[in-house]
Each structure stands twice: as C-alpha cells, then as structure tokens.
Amino acid sequence: DGGITQSPKYLFRKEGQNVTLSCEQNLNHDAMYWYRQDPGQGLRLIYYSQIVNDFQKGDIAEGYSVSREKKESFPLTVTSAQKNPTAFYLCASTAGGALRFEAFFGQGTRLTVV
Amino acid sequence: QKEVEQDPGPLSVPEGAIVSLNCTYSNSAFQYFMWYRQYSRKGPELLMYTYSSGNKEDGRFTAQVDKSSKYISLFIRDSQPSDSATYLCAMRVYNFNKFYFGSGTKLNVKP
Numbered sequence: 001d002g003g004i005t006q007s008p009k010y011l012f013r014k015e016g017q018n019v020t021l022s023c024e025q026n027l028n029h030d031a032m033y034w035y036r037q038d039p040g041q042g043l044r045l046i047y048y049s050q051i052v053n054d055f056q057k058g059d060i061a062e063g064y065s066v067s068r069e070k071k072e073s074f075p076l077t078v079t080s081a082q083k084n085p086t087a088f089y090l091c092a093s094t095a096g097g098a099l100r101f102e103a104f105f106g107q108g109t110r111l112t113v114v
Numbered sequence: 115q116k117e118v119e120q121d122p123g124p125l126s127v128p129e130g131a132i133v134s135l136n137c138t139y140s141n142s143a144f145q146y147f148m149w150y151r152q153y154s155r156k157g158p159e160l161l162m163y164t165y166s167s168g169n170k171e172d173g174r175f176t177a178q179v180d181k182s183s184k185y186i187s188l189f190i191r192d193s194q195p196s197d198s199a200t201y202l203c204a205m206r207v208y209n210f211n212k213f214y215f216g217s218g219t220k221l222n223v224k225p
Binding site for chain 1: 120122146148150155156157158159160163165202204206211212213215216217218
C-alpha cells in the first residue's frame, strides 16, 4: 500500500540533544512537508521541499533542519537550538499540480523532552 | 488576521444529528479546498477535496465552497460516535504547493 511512514512513533530527547525524525513516502510525490502541532494551535509549517535537493523554510523553522537527498525521504532534525521541542510532528506529501492537489499525512511522531 | 479561521469548538451533538463545520478565509486566490479528520494522537486523514465553488458529496459527507463569501463548509449527515474527532480545513492556491490550515474543530457525537 502506498503511504507515508513516520518513525519513531514516540521519541524522547534530553536537553541539549539533537534528534532526527524520519519520513518516508512511496507515493512518488514531489513535494514534502513537516508540520508541528501543539494543542489548540493547529498545524504550523516548519519546512517544505518541492523537489529533491531543494527546500524552503516555513513559518517556524528556527531550531530545525532538513535534507532532501532522495525523492522518497525528508528527515527532520530537531536541534538543541529549539527551546520548546515537545510537540506532535507530522510529515505530509503531495503530488502537486492542478489534478492532484491534496496533501497526505503520516501518523506522526510525538517528541517529548525529558 | 489568520488567513484561515475555524471555530475550535468543541461541538457536541447527539447521534444522528446533522453537523455543520465551517471555515472562513481571506485570500481570494485559494482555489483548492480540503477537509481532514484527525483522531487523537493520529495523523490527519483526507475526507473531502474540492476545486473552486460548488458542492461535492461522498456518502454522509458534503463539502460546500462559496468563493464569493470566502466560506467553506463540511456537512455530516446521520452523525455517528465514530465521527468524534477534530476536523481541519485546508486550502491552497493554484500552482503553489503551500497549504493553509484552519486550527481545527473538535466534534463529539454522543451515543
């Protein structure tokens, strides 16, 4: 089945550590996204990538980094510079274009600072 | 002002009721509109997607877009307890792959 796989489902980070969240898709989608979801705040865009080897900052990119070396993979690193990283992180992708414009989501990674 | 506004609820209805969920937006360039359902601690699941104005029906769900009023709606007929979730609206402009989301409306359908 085609879809988006995020791992791990739960992740615990100590203060000062960098952690990387995985996102893999087998939908052959060009564009991929990372969102952060906090209670009562909806989805906030961290980074997005329209094509391989290219990505743009979203609304809350500070303290995060990404790479897009392969079409199917878009990992997110939460660095120690992110002061409040505890949140639910969602990866999404879209085929893009006029005919297939909707976004599809993974099941999320819940990150907790301990 | 946010580009997409959505009442956070919670909205509580009895089983079998008709539910109306709404979003307003400010950017007249939005042309693609989506509704997602999100259960607790899960990723959003695409329910409906529509292009431009008009209605689209799928089973118990109807999506409605009124571009002149910058207003979209999702109607759920014969609501079920399994419909209890948070509903997110989303939209984007043509030819630009950035999505704008509402903050979500929490729906509780009581048996």
